[in-house]
Amino acid sequence: MSAPRRVTTAIVAALLAIVGAIAVSPAASAISRVSCSNNSYLWIFSNQTTCWANAGTANVNLYSTHGYSSGNNAGRVVRNAAGSYYFSKYTSDNWTIDRVIQITIY
């Protein structure tokens, strides 16, 4: 099992309390927003970069994003204007400013 998937619920809950509320509605999953403290997480770059760990799907509203770095996660990101794509581990991309509306980590 990869390291970020071993983030405990307690740690995630504490981190969420620190970073504040975000529009996330997990769909029966354990995907979590985490502190951007580790390059193994999925990073979604913007002027308020967010990071994600654990398997699952989250519906989000991440404005003004311009790219990602997948860390050791394979998954799927959905952007409002450009649609969805799947990414493999250890990939990254830069894109034209867009809103990310859904994130899935497998």
Added chain:
Amino acid sequence: MLDVSRWRWGCSGITPSTLSVAGVLLVTACGASSPAPAVERISALSQVPDRPISRYLPAKQQLLSIQRQQTLAINECLRSRGITAKVSDDPVSLNKFVDILVSDRKVRTDIYGLFDPESAPHYGYASPDESARRFQPTVPAAVPTQQFHECWQEAEDFGRGLSVVMEESGLPEGGPESATETDEVQAAWKEWAECMDKFGFAYRSPVDALRDRAWALDEGVSTLEIKVATADMSCKRATNLVGKTLAAQMRLDEEYVKAKGDELEGLTYEWPTPS
């Protein structure tokens, strides 16, 4: 042939000569974990062996089939909503994407980072065709975005976790424990880091070098990335990092396979049949 002189785990005080007298029963009696596979010297990608879990991971054709079935399910969902336009997958792009997914099982890992001595001096930590490491289904303009998302989610739920990008996550309990925290891997990383330091690069682990965010933010591949990746490959060869870390991971893989054998044998990666 089994080389017992390379067994580094098990009961302290047991030497190869002891084993030659007492045999394998002694190892069993002392309750030691599985003996580690021999540490092989690995200096080329072609020398990287399959892991014990490799045969339980979805094969290329199974991943292609999963994507095909998921797209069919999305289109069936759209049709049920009165939308006749269809989502499709460009076969060339999909094929390339899946090829890379499968080859990355040896090229990019959580224990030794990137290992591609042929590619690194030219492409750094990227692939020769980096854009092929992402795959985007074709969604016609006639398919409303919201309807596509809902139908994708419906297909995703129906597939019960099957996905074209699934890897170890599809195995029982998410696959074997990673060897990253073992003494063997930590020692191998330390030796590698000391080598990298001689080149002027400070990384705690080869995985940190691979996922350095500087590479993500660069447009294209920078000269620095090439230099780091080239030094990385030299240090991996000099310290046999790949051989050492793989031996540790294979031990955990074998323990996992032993514990989950029946479940693993039952894996089919077949898309569920609609009722």
